[in-house]
Amino acid sequence: MDGWVGAWTGGRAAVHVGDVADFNAQFFPSGMDAAQRLRRLRQAHHYACLAVCYSPEPALLVLPGEVAPEWTDWLARELAWGQVEVHSGVAPDRTVAEALAARPALAAWIADSGHPVVGWGRNAAQGEGPELAAVRRYESKAAAHGLFTALAPGHPGITVPQQERADGRRRAARRLTARAARGRTTVLKSPYGVGGYGTVVVEPAELFAAGGGGALLRRLVRTEVLPPEGELLLEEYVDPGPAARLRDLTYDAVVGPDGTVHPVGAGVMDVAGTRYQGVTVGPGAVPRDAAETARGFALAVGERLAAEGYRGWYDVDFVTDRQRRLAPTEINLRLTGPAVAFVLRARLDRVRGPGHLVRTLDGMPLGARLAPAALHDHLERLRPRCARLGVTLLPLIPTACHEPEPVVGLALAGPDTEALDAAEALLAAANQGLAGMFEALR
Template sequence: MDGWLGAWTGGRRAVHLGNVADFNEQFFAPGMDAAQRARRLRQAHHYAGMASCYSPEPALVVLPGEVEQGWIDWLARELEWGPVELYSGIAPDRTLARALAERPALAARIATGGLPVLPWGRTAAQGEGAGLAAVRRYESKAAAHGLFTALAPAHPGIVVPRQERPGSPRRAARRLTARASRGLTTVLKSPHGVGGYGTVVVTPREVFAAGGGRALLRRLAGAELLPPGGDLLLEEYVDGGRADRLRDLTFDAVIGDDGRVHPVGVGEMAVDGTRYQGVTVGPGVVPPGAAATAEGFGLAVGERLAAEGHRGWYDVDFVTDRERRLAPTEINLRLTGPAIALVLRARLDQIRGPGHLVRTLDALPLGARISQEALHDHLDRLRPPCARLGVTVLPLVATAGHEPEPTVGLALAARGVEALDAGQALIGAGNHALGRMFEALR
């Protein structure tokens, strides 16, 4: 099998490991306290529900949190999977690697099954070496910026925002205040972060309202938007103007075992401030010119990653400026939300014919805290009206319904953006109505 699917799984069914927390833990800031660490692990365990769709057809799925079989059955019906072995709830309060170390039979089942084993991202559990060294290097937003700067001159349409590394929180505060005094908006970045954590856009007004750079940095760390007392990067803010589309783009690719880079696709991300919310992928979502620019630069990045030993999935994220030039912002040497959308699109095109658009919505608010069983029934009631709109509903993250701010993660598939918009609006209204329903029962 040629192309990225061949490089990813060889066209075979695969084992999917939901080790999101394990991957993230590698990059936790040293100053993070136990309570914040526990919250970060719990959030990662919810997101690990995405593991069901790492590849077009799983054979075995391992999840840290407890996930009811009904969710896998739902996906299996829609995506025409064969039987899937599900092992869930094995690591509710720790990493997946630690849990598997205490379950040798399951670990042996995974290792000796003869199927590709796909983690969210590479950790020491998959072995040390050049691949893990590349992950640890280029997941750094400072190292990624250096690579972008080196590659950009050969790629028209790419502009790299200026970045500085003051070297200490005190110097970072002084530089932030100085930039604000010149009227400059600044992007503050922890060298490592996921899903928007560790990245904050601050305006001059916000700096001075807080009482200066040092006070603002303390406030942001207290709100757990930045890691406490850690190194910081200060980056030029790329103004996209007033455009409400094509602000945040992503390019995904797979590096095969032979080091060849295979493009997967581009997508338009939904970002609230700096926090990733989801993505839309499929024909016509990103105009051809922007898609070609993102792909050309993304492939050049992949060639460098491959030369340094990385194998597997990666993506490059961009923001657009007022002239529609693309400014690369980070590299993710792992799976991501957009990767799941692209895999789902590939599977649906395989089984139903080409032309699908897929939108992932990682954390749709629910109007009430509900159990997985009640959430399943709720979404099942929304499935027929979505189907009448031409929208397929695919549940991805079903374990966050009892959080203080309950959410659900879904993918929607359709043949056009208008249908996706309508399906998203219908589900949003249905989720909001949950609150009114429970109010009526009081």
């Protein structure tokens, strides 16, 4: 099988291991306390439900949290999968590697399954080597920036934001204050961070309202936006101007086992502040010129990663400036939320015919906390209403419905953005309507 699907799993059904927390944990800052670490692990365990779509066809699924069989049955029906063997609830309060070490029979069953094994990203549990070294190097937003700077001159349409490394937190506070005094907005970054953690946009008004750079940094640490220790990067804020609709773009690719880079595609991300919320991929989602510019640069990045020993999925994220140039901001050497959208699109195009647009909505708020069975019933009522719009509803993250701030992760597949917009609006209204339903019971 040609293309990225062949490079990823050889076109075969695969074992999917939901080890998001394992990948994230290797970049936790040393000053993180036990309670914060546990919160981060549990958040990652919800996101690990995306493991169901790590490749176009799962054979066996390992999840840290507990899921009901109705969830995978729904997806198997819509995506024409065969039987999926599910092992869930294996690691509610630890990493998946720790859980598998305590369950040698399950670990051996996975190893002897005869299927390729796909995880979120490379981590130390899989052994040291060039691939992990490349992950540790280029997951750093400082090292990624250096690579972007080296490659950009050969790529018209690419501009690299200026970045400086602050020597200590006090200097970072002084530099932030000085930049704010000149009216400059700054993107403040920890070198390592995932899901928006460790990155924040600091506007001058916010800094002065907080009482200056030092006071703002202390507040950002206290509210767990920034890690308590370690260096900080101050990066130029790229103003999108009228290009705001295409503010956040991503380009995904796969480095195959032989080091060949295989393009996957471009997507438009939904980012609230610095927190990724979802993506839209498929025909026309990204204008052709922007997609081609992103493709050329991202593949050049992939060639460099491959030369340093990296193998697997990666993406390059961009923001657009007022001149519609693309400014690369980070490299993710792992699977990502957009990767799931691309996998879903590939599967749907294969089993239903080409032309699907796919939109993922990783954390749609629910108006009330629901038990898993109640969430299933709620979504089942919405499924035919989406279908009347020409949209297929796919539940992706069902385990966060009973959190203090309940959410559900969904995917929508349809023929055009208008249909996806209508279905998203329908779902948002119905989710919020849950609050009124429970109010009536009081």
